[in-house]
Amino acid sequence: MRNAVSVFILDVTDSSKFKNGLELSEYLSKWQNVIANTNGTRKIAVKHRMGDEIICLVEGYPSALMIANYMIYNWEYQDHMPYFGVSCGLIEEEIDQINIETWNNILVKNARLANDKMKENKNRKKLIEINPLNDNENSEIELMNILLQFQGAAILEQTAKQREILALFSLLRSQKTIAARIGKSTSTISGHYTAGKIDLIIESAESLYHILTLKEPLSIMGNNQINTVQKMFEEELRRNITLFQFGQEY
Template sequence: MEKKYYPISIFIADVSNSSADNMGDELTVYLDEMVQAINIWTNEMGPIKVKHRAGDEIIFVGYGYSTAYIIAFFLSRIWKYRDHKPYFGLSFGDINQKLEEVDIEKWIHPLIKQARYANDLLKQDQNRPLFKFELDQFYTSPFLYNQFRNEFESLFNTLLYLQYSLIKEQTTIQESVCSTYLIVQQQKAVGKLLGKTPPTISSHFKKGKSEEILHSFNEISNIINSLQKSSYQDIEIKSNVLSHSIREHVKENINTLLAH
């Protein structure tokens, strides 16, 4: 009997400087809140596995090649603590069992190892970008992109590093404009929420390179979706559903986001 495969993605997230400023307890509570938020955001995505563990770590596994990256990007933009930012080791690929059957605390799989390896590389990087993919270690995909996985990994990580270079140059107000625009999708609405005039919002949006940052997010997601579509033509890609769900739920607490 031919094995049935399922497309999944994984992130393992840690928090920078989590032991500084006596922030441990506060960050622990916040990470629990983020796990609850992820469960709500993914309610229409089918089964997922997400857990806060090992103090300042979150592990996520969900169906869809782009799911983990989309969630990670939104988390990074709405994150409450500017001095304690998260960083995400990412992987995606294929498994031959349903997620419903997986015990995330005991699951040993090469894709988990890849995400862990990517996270460890970020931990050792003095510049520490927000995201890193690992696709070329420990694991061989049964599908077509396998023969190009090293090239895709290099492409993604180069784009992510350039994205990070733009993000880290944003001022606090530019960061707020970019993050709010990601959620509400209109500069006029951003201005209303932030109490700024349209020209001021436009200026911060341009100077903060928000268009380039958000374009890179969309392009990376689209490329990953294309890889999944080439291997799983019969499986619906729900990245738009996920992004819409995140936006709608974050809008309900938008004032909390803007207070950061």
């Protein structure tokens, strides 16, 4: 049976200018562990390699994009943002039988091409480029990348406080809970939320997940079951990132 999967390749902006290369490497290794532990509903393979790169292979067309978004929302180093080349398609192998460090599938090549496209643009206003393999018309790919460009530009234009609220909202999904956690009024949080276009950032991401879910071939699961599994995966991912960021669940 062919398996629906997605892959991303992450690089870090201006990593050579990072003050402490070891600190960055350790940070990426921690993210590797967060991702690797998000394996309760989706098989996953991830490897931090070559200094500032992470490669991740995961079941489900939307899954790699979802992980990439959550990493962006919760990234600590705003002067050195991650950027991702993403692809998705069908493979014959089982993920748990793949050595992700040496795997040379065309999906990896597509993700690499997408990553390189952004790397070449030194003034990029985008953090993710998607280059799917199967069953996608050029117009659909263009639409997805337009949404990703909007999302990336909105995030990069945020103030530090707006970025903090984006990170917290991505995990907690409640302005009231955020206000209580950081000791601010709900109206203050709402102001940052609106000015930072956080609702549009989250909604555009969810639209992309929906598009990719519809493109995923129906095998054993129907669309409703795929959506259920994907929601469970997202909840597990949020829980693991919350533990990583705060050392506890909220």
